[in-house]
Amino acid sequence: MTRILGIDPGSQRTGVGIIDIDDAGRTRHVHHVPLVLLGAEDFARRLKLLAQGLNALIEEYRPDEVAIEQVFMGKSAISALKLGQARGAAICAVVMQDLPVHEYAAKEIKLAVVGKGGADKVQVQHMVGVMLNLQGKLQADAADALAVAITHAHVRATARRLGVDTRQAWSRK
Numbered sequence: 001m002t003r004i005l006g007i008d009p010g011s012q013r014t015g016v017g018i019i020d021i022d023d024a025g026r027t028r029h030v031h032h033v034p035l036v037l038l039g040a041e042d043f044a045r046r047l048k049l050l051a052q053g054l055n056a057l058i059e060e061y062r063p064d065e066v067a068i069e070q071v072f073m074g075k076s077a078i079s080a081l082k083l084g085q086a087r088g089a090a091i092c093a094v095v096m097q098d099l100p101v102h103e104y105a106a107k108e109i110k111l112a113v114v115g116k117g118g119a120d121k122v123q124v125q126h127m128v129g130v131m132l133n134l135q136g137k138l139q140a141d142a143a144d145a146l147a148v149a150i151t152h153a154h155v156r157a158t159a160r161r162l163g164v165d166t167r168q169a170w171s172r173k
Contacts (some may be wrong), residue, residue: 002156004031005063005094005110006149007054008082008085008141009071012038014050015141018061019132019149025157027150029132031061032142040068047089066094067102067152069144099167104151109144112151 014037015155016031037046040041068091068122091101107117108127113131114123125143130135131150138146 002065002095003061003063004149004152004156005058005061005066005099006145006147006152007090007094008144008148009050009068009083009090009094010037010038010141011043011046011082011086013141014053014086014090015143016054016057016137017142017144017146017149018057019146019153021156025153027132027153029134029146032138032146033057034126034139043085047085050086050089051093053092055097056096058097058099063099064154065102065152067104067148068094068100069148070103070105072106094135102152102155104148104155109147109151112154113147116136124142147154152172 001022003018003020006017007018012037014033019121020028020030048066048117056106068087071080071087081158082168087120108125110119111117113119113127121140121144124147125138125140126149128143128146129138132146
């Protein structure tokens with residue numbers, strides 16, 4: 001059994017999702033939550049809350065691997081920069097715990113979970129709920145984090161079957 005922590009980084013809310021995957025490739029939901037960072041006095045303290053929240057979850061759930069969504073360039077350079085800083089804080093938090101980090105683009109995650117790279121958030125939320133047999137509506141950031149973890153679980157299982165590492169299994173080159 002391998003435990004995967006999925007992270008959907010954000011400067012206001014960071015989604016966190018944890019799943020277990022067995023040797024046959026079956027996934028099981030463990031935990032999900034949005035880490036709400038808006039209560040902090042300033043942006044630097046948001047990053048501190050993010051790192052502390054991830055550290056607490058790592059201590060409690062003891063993941064074996066981490067998967068995180070890559071930053072995409074949106075309309076606002078300032079928003080992209082803040083997202084990148086939040087992503088960096090998240091990566092630092094998990095690397096400081098000596099956990100391996102795997103990165104996936106939003107289109108790759110949507111393709112793996114929904115079957116098309118241009119899927120919308122509602123489709124991702126629905127498929128994550130179906131795949132993990134969860135009831136009720138999922139919070140968007142936590143659903144995205146679970147989707148990142150599911151993507152890594154799928155890529156990891158494929159890589160294992162092919163006898164290659166995860167980057168080679170996902171690469172189209």
